[in-house]
Amino acid sequence: QSALTQPASVSGSPGQSVTISCTGSSSDVGSYNLVSWYQQHPGKAPKLLIYEVTKRPSGVSNRFSGSKSGNTASLTLSGLQAEDEADYYCCSYAGSSTHVVFGGGTKLTVL
Amino acid sequence: QVQLVQSGPEVKKPGSSVKVSCKASGGTVSSYTITWVRQAPGQGLEWMGRIIPVVGITNYVQKFQGRVTITADESTGTAYMELSSLIPKDTAVYYCATDSDNSFESWGQGTLVTVSS
Numbered sequence: 001q002s003a004l005t006q007p008a009s010v011s012g013s014p015g016q017s018v019t020i021s022c023t024g025s026s027s028d029v030g031s032y033n034l035v036s037w038y039q040q041h042p043g044k045a046p047k048l049l050i051y052e053v054t055k056r057p058s059g060v061s062n063r064f065s066g067s068k069s070g071n072t073a074s075l076t077l078s079g080l081q082a083e084d085e086a087d088y089y090c091c092s093y094a095g096s097s098t099h100v101v102f103g104g105g106t107k108l109t110v111l
Numbered sequence: 112q113v114q115l116v117q118s119g120p121e122v123k124k125p126g127s128s129v130k131v132s133c134k135a136s137g138g139t140v141s142s143y144t145i146t147w148v149r150q151a152p153g154q155g156l157e158w159m160g161r162i163i164p165v166v167g168i169t170n171y172v173q174k175f176q177g178r179v180t181i182t183a184d185e186s187t188g189t190a191y192m193e194l195s196s197l198i199p200k201d202t203a204v205y206y207c208a209t210d211s212d213n214s215f216e217s218w219g220q221g222t223l224v225t226v227s228s
Contacts, residue, residue, distance in 0.1 A: 002155060036214040038156070045206055045221055046148075046156065051214035089156050093213040099170050100146070100158040100213055 003028065003101035004090055011109040017078040020106045022090030023071060028101055030071040034093035037066055037075045040105075041086045049088075050075060077108070085110045113138045115207055115219035122225045128195040131222045133207030139188035140164060146210035147181060147192045149203040150221075157203075161210050162190060197226045 005023040012018040022029065022037075029035055035053045038046035048057055050066035053073065065076045073092070077084055090103040114136040123129050133145060146161040160171035164183035171179055175194070183190045190207060205222045208215035 034213045038215070045218035046215070048214060048216045052212070057216060091213070099172060102156045102158060105155040
């Protein structure tokens, strides 16, 4: 059981928007603005999409955006494209004892 | 952006140890905090620990305390993750990644470690 809870799957049609939630606790997501999101295609290494809740690394499409409210972080993908079909993971700092926790991952299907 | 190149796949017997390497191409791992993450077949990502080579500090997730050792060799610019007392559930792809304030930007290609008798 992962420390952060994500829906197992979400889906959307091309051009639509989808949001993936990531629910933690006051020990991780709720206490630190150190939430990151990763995209992983089958057989590939994860790719950083969002860091520090809302920031995008250079080269990441502005179709990806992040937010946080309380103990829940969210990743929104707008203008869905076929290549967005992948697994998505959230991650949060969880203090000096636990350090880092991941969500269980969400499979995005583009219909 | 630095590229991380990991060592090749390993097949190990239960009870043995494995050491996976992670070398920076176009730089040195000593300049970065390096984190290790594993992914069992069909499963999610699991953070294992990190090393801050410049100050020699390591952090490990409690689950692996005593079984995992992360090191960095400044002379070769390579980081290592050694996992001991292997069990079949340790079968996974092991990744290294650069770690900047708990976000992981550059990833190695992954190393499959299979534990089987």
